[in-house]
Amino acid sequence: MSEALSILHQDDHLVAVHKPAGLLVHRTPLARGERDFLLQRLRDQLGRRVYPVHRLDRPTSGVMVFALSPDVATRLGDAFATRRVAKRYLAVVRGIGPERDRLEYPLREEDGSRPKAEMPAMEAMTEVRRLDSVELPVRVDRYPQSRYSLMEARPLTGRRHQIRRHLSQRGYPIIGDAKHGKGNHNRFFGEQLHCPRLLLAAVGLSFDHPMEAHRLDVSCALDACMTALFERFGWAGHLPVDRATSSRQPEPTA
Template sequence: MTQHLTILHRDEHLVAVHKPAGLLVHRSKLAGGASEFLLQRLRDQLGQRVYPAHRLDRPTSGVMVFALEPSTATRLGDAFAERRVAKRYLAVVRGIGPERERLDYALREEDGSRPKAEMPAQEAITEIRRLDSVELPIQVDRYPTSRYSLMEVLPMTGRRHQIRRHLSRRGYPIIGDAKHGKGNHNRFFAEHLGCPRLLLAAVGMDFEHPVSGHRLALSCALDTPMTALFQHLGWAGHLPVDSARYLDAPRPVAT
């Protein structure tokens, strides 16, 4: 039986949900043999059509917003395109990341339609901050111990795989990233720490409601494997919770 999606916020114009890791948002050429998609699951759960306002990579979990009518979808899409949406992610990376840094490496598009060398480099900006770190007395690579960090990630632009590519280029690949990470660390987390997935989660978002105009702030809890990992590594104090609130109005959020 298909498990119901967690609804973070719902009103007559939009709905925000927790997208599970590994679930594609909708059918695409990247779908392969996938038979289940977030858009269809949400449509069936709500009993009405929904319109995605942005994208979230298949292996990434966390908050995602859908409009409930085309006009709202257009307004939300414009807000994302014009960088009027603040997004917050948590990532578990290899190594002791910097306390705070702004990454501004330009990125070429990765859409598979043309060789990357033919794609123009586009501005890409990501702000990162180390929230915590741990050193495990286990040899995973060539060193006798293994160090990992919990990073807060704030993407200022929305290039494809931007967070994964920026952190890898800076030298702190996300655990579970098969393309940009390192296999032995990915296997260690999968086999010994119960996390066989990309450890990147979209945990927060705030934006101007496209109809009311009030600033809506959303927070999304981590899934079970990431929550257990944070508790095991001593990072429980950084666990987000599900919530929705208006930042500029005292009224309660409709659910």
């Protein structure tokens, strides 16, 4: 039996949950052998239909919002498509990342349907900020010490693998990224620090409620692996918590 999902917020129109790392959101031709999906787990848990309105990569953990009706799904989907949803991620990267930067590398879509050379490069923007860093007295690469940073990422566009690709192109690949990262650092975290996964988590979403006159802010705690790592590195002060808060929209002026 699948483990119950953590519900971060639920009302008559939508539900926000913590997606575990490694769990697919829904069925896909690229993973035909899979039998466990977030969408089906949530439907079974709530006993009703739910409608996805955005996506998270399989290895990424964190907050996801589902609509509880087709009408709400259309409204929320439009909000995501028109960049009216603020997203916040935390990532552990190799090296000492920039204090603050806006990454604007155009990205080709990676949907596997056509060769990359045939895919047009699309505008992509991610704001990043270094929250903390650590230096370990361990040789993982060619240096006697190894340095890592905790980065906050706020994507302003929604390209596939955008945060992973942008940070890698900037020279700070996310730990655990098998495609865009560094294998020796990934193995070190998996074997020595007990974190054999992509260290990227969607920890916050903020958007205007599609049916009610308030803005909804949803925060999501990290899983046990990342929480233990933050505590080990002295980053516990940056740990997010499960929370959903709302703020009323200002009344329109005459």
